[in-house]
Amino acid sequence: MTEQLDSIKQKILIVDDHEAILEGTIPALRTKYPIAEIFTAKDSQTAEKLLEQYHFDLVVVDLSLPRKPDDFAKVEVGMHLLANLMQSNDAPNIVVLSTNIKPLVRIKRIVNTYEGGFAAMDKSLPLTEMLKFVDIAQRGSIYLPKEVRSRPEFDRKWLEVLTLKYQEGLSDKAIAKRMSITDRTVRNYWIRIQDALGVFDSPDKDLRVQIEIAARKAGLISN
Template sequence: MTALCTALPDHLCLLLVDDHRIFLDGLSLALAPLCPDLQIHTAQNAAEAERCLRQRDFDLILLDLRLPDIAGLDLLQRWQQQGRMTPVAILSGSDSNLDAQAAIAAGALGFIPKSADGDGLRQAVTRVLLGETLPLTIDKPPLTPRQQEILLLLADGLPNKAISRHLGLAEDTIKTHLKALFQELDVHTRTACVSAARQRGWL
């Protein structure tokens, strides 16, 4: 056992949720040195994860962002609404600060990229288990000041015509800005745009 683990208890029970079996196996091996009596349970989708949670308590859940039956952040928000107190850290193939920001906004205590090596992974997991929220370097929204104004008005439920009147811009200009916002957030509707912006902490 490495020195960084000495503050952890001898017994820990973790739940790893990821739809790739080989990744779960590798993750289990990488986490094995955390403590002498480490129990690891795995789930490959949200339904399996919820079944595990009904059967026992866990010290930490490591949750993938992309699951076959429900998005990881949606699952995390569901657990938050249910009042589930188990700490959750997001494990993701993404190194995006935007994804990290969305994870923290949804209630995760940390965001760990899958590109982390074994030592980095154990260090991150240890810090979350000890009650830390992993520090993040969060980028400001990659939006222009004008786009941020339009996003705020969109969130207020204003139609394009009202936004253009409010900002003194042509309606076509508003549409151009909205198209850029939709592309940035990878959405296709106004409601989804506002929802995605809130998830990322932009609103």
């Protein structure tokens, strides 16, 4: 199937704010898909405009992106773009090319039910490896690296609790108010988060600090 795709004029979008990555990725894809139209975007705002204009067969995207030119790159921006892309009607094949792929655990449920092909890899790997992952996505298969596959799926509400606590600094009472739930429900969420992360209470350590450390290592909240 990938051999047939090589000879079909496809539209490919590469979203990455690093010029060096673009300089390597574009020629590699051009060699594999010589008649493809290749578009690039260095921020999510530009990518969104292109996605509104064209139907892309393949999207290669970094997870850490600036929202608009001259902004700092943030994982939240790339994750938001990726989640929206995967829930669109177009369902293009997607390859995530990033130095930190652990945040994908946040949308693992969406990835596993995605209608298009999906593959993710560390961008430090050789370009020849990237093309192998492109083949996986173009076949319509789903591939997640072991460090993402091995992590338990996290409920969206658990992720919201982690974000409100460790990125906005809210107390449990404030979290309950923001989420329109009871204090008891928040406590139950913490127990489930603790179990999912494999964090155990210890008299010598602050439990919430240990949860934060484990959540950051798992890519559930940004460092």
